[in-house]
Amino acid sequence: MTETPEQKQLLGEIADPCVMVIFGAAGDLTKRKLIPALYNLAKSNLLSREFAIVGVARDAFTTESFRAEISSHAKEYATGELEPDLWEWLERRLHYVQGEFGDAATFQVLKQTLAEADREHGTHGNYLYYLATPPPFFATIIKLLGESGLAKEESGQWRRVIIEKPFGRDLDSAKTLNHDIKQSLAENQIYRIDHYLGKETVQNILAFRFSNGIFEPIWNRNFIDHVQITVAESLGVEQRGGYYEGAGALRDMIPNHIFQLISLTCMEPPISFDADDVRDEMAKVLHAINPFDPEEVLTHAVRGQYDAGQLGEQKAIAYRSEEKVSSTSSTETFVALKLQLDNWRWADVPIYIRTGKRLPRRVTEIAIQFKQAPYQLFRKTNVEKLRTNRLVIHIQPDEGISLRFGAKIPGPIVNLGAVKMSFNYKDYFGSTPSTGYERLIYDCMNGDQTLFQRADMVEAGWTVVDPILDVWQALPPRAFPNYASGTWGPKEANELLARDGRQWREIGE
Numbered sequence: 001m002t003e004t005p006e007q008k009q010l011l012g013e014i015a016d017p018c019v020m021v022i023f024g025a026a027g028d029l030t031k032r033k034l035i036p037a038l039y040n041l042a043k044s045n046l047l048s049r050e051f052a053i054v055g056v057a058r059d060a061f062t063t064e065s066f067r068a069e070i071s072s073h074a075k076e077y078a079t080g081e082l083e084p085d086l087w088e089w090l091e092r093r094l095h096y097v098q099g100e101f102g103d104a105a106t107f108q109v110l111k112q113t114l115a116e117a118d119r120e121h122g123t124h125g126n127y128l129y130y131l132a133t134p135p136p137f138f139a140t141i142i143k144l145l146g147e148s149g150l151a152k153e154e155s156g157q158w159r160r161v162i163i164e165k166p167f168g169r170d171l172d173s174a175k176t177l178n179h180d181i182k183q184s185l186a187e188n189q190i191y192r193i194d195h196y197l198g199k200e201t202v203q204n205i206l207a208f209r210f211s212n213g214i215f216e217p218i219w220n221r222n223f224i225d226h227v228q229i230t231v232a233e234s235l236g237v238e239q240r241g242g243y244y245e246g247a248g249a250l251r252d253m254i255p256n257h258i259f260q261l262i263s264l265t266c267m268e269p270p271i272s273f274d275a276d277d278v279r280d281e282m283a284k285v286l287h288a289i290n291p292f293d294p295e296e297v298l299t300h301a302v303r304g305q306y307d308a309g310q311l312g313e314q315k316a317i318a319y320r321s322e323e324k325v326s327s328t329s330s331t332e333t334f335v336a337l338k339l340q341l342d343n344w345r346w347a348d349v350p351i352y353i354r355t356g357k358r359l360p361r362r363v364t365e366i367a368i369q370f371k372q373a374p375y376q377l378f379r380k381t382n383v384e385k386l387r388t389n390r391l392v393i394h395i396q397p398d399e400g401i402s403l404r405f406g407a408k409i410p411g412p413i414v415n416l417g418a419v420k421m422s423f424n425y426k427d428y429f430g431s432t433p434s435t436g437y438e439r440l441i442y443d444c445m446n447g448d449q450t451l452f453q454r455a456d457m458v459e460a461g462w463t464v465v466d467p468i469l470d471v472w473q474a475l476p477p478r479a480f481p482n483y484a485s486g487t488w489g490p491k492e493a494n495e496l497l498a499r500d501g502r503q504w505r506e507i508g509e
């Protein structure tokens with residue numbers, strides 16, 4: 001009897017035999033994330049021994065020199081000590097095809113290489129294509145996979161494609177891309193990846209909400225005042241100025257990573273962990289986000305761009321002085337939004353989100369701010385103001401969950417202090433070195449699409465973001481740069497909450 005993907009996972013079973021073909025194999029993602037993730041899977045005994053990797057890129061490598069190149073970075077990017085025998089095993093499975101992504105001849109060579117890999121490594125004709133290329137190649141590669149017969153599933157052999165972000169740059173282009181790739185692939189062959197769903201702490205949101213009886217009854221508008229999501233980075237754009245200039249923080253972070261966090265935090269309990277049951281509920285959340293009208297963009301959306309500044313001991317340059325960035329750039333490196341979900345559970349509960357580069361520290365968290373308790377009882381005491389309960393899901397870097405509540409300060413006078421109950425992942429489970437890609441690659445090898453985006457989810461995300469893009473494009477920012485590196489963004493981000501009588505929580509509090 002064959003197990004379902006979910007059963008395989010429960011059993012911690014070895015993934016299906018396959019060849020993983022990496023388009024864009026000479027790029028950073030391959031050596032930094034994909035190869036270390038495959039190594040970790042092999043080490044945990046989850047990767048089939050009947051396995052091979054074929055790298056495809058236009059760079060002039062041979063299989064030999066590609067192996068040498070990948071090996072030369074292996075230690076640097078590994079998440080732990082490398083076992084020489086296991087590394088050698090993986091290295092022997094690396095192959096390389098040099099060619100242009102838009103040239104049909106590349107796919108003929110690839111076809112031969114895959115047939116050889118099947119013979120040499122016993123990979124059963126199952127192929128996982130990973131598109132780690134710039135987005136303009138996505139549709140082309142998939143078209144040529146289709147035309148060369150390499151996307152066709154037959155005789156029980158599967159063909160799956162993982163597509164990196166960004167998936168489109170607005171609603172129209174996402175729709176076109178979905179339409180184009182579906183000429184060659186069925187939806188169950190398409191795995192639109194978002195590496196936030198590979199993070200343990202993000203997956204834990206589901207476990208936390210739905211495996212504990214005490215939280216779900218209060219997880220709604222009756223008890224929750226508002227939600228704050230912060231995805232802060234201390235790094236600037238580094239070497240990615242070329243890409244970032246055309247993207248900006250809104251496209252780069254919101255319709256993908258941050259919308260995953262909102263979906264998991266706000267979704268209804270799915271009826272099962274089957275891929276479509278979970279994704280149906282996640283998609284409903286995205287559909288419930290009220291898209292802004294142009295007026296609301298002006299009042300509910302804030303953009304910023306970093307100026308020079310100081311992060312700890314280090315001086316940081318302005319965004320406009322970064323490599324491959326225009327000295328008059330209007331690209332935003334910070335976004336804050338006030339979103340509203342139009343459904344029974346969340347009506348009138350604002351979801352505030354902020355994300356940006358060159359903020360004081362790297363931290364991602366979801367803070368659930370509960371409503372205040374009635375004050376009467378403490379009116380005639382020394383308590384000046386009741387603090388509210390707050391549950392914080394710490395996604396990174398200090399993974400855990402904490403709950404703030406009031407406690408009596410010891411002494412003869414009634415006074416209250418805020419105390420915190422904290423669960424820290426490391427204390428309970430130690431730290432499992434991971435790149436965040438292991439689970440996603442493993443799931444794809446087993447045909448489990450739960451943690452991947454469906455076409456409708458991607459389009460729902462862009463539907464929310466499009467009106468903001470339109471207004472921002474029509475009205476270029478006047479005051480960029482508007483926040484110093486090493487600060488929490490422009491003052492308008494504080495005003496966004498202050499207008500509602502609220503404030504951003506001080507991170508670390």
Ligand code: BG6
Binds near residue numbers: 165
């Ligand atoms: C990527 C963005 O998708 O996510 C980057 O393109 C960003 O700009 C990165 O830095 C953040 O990921 P993480 O895992 O470091 O939070």
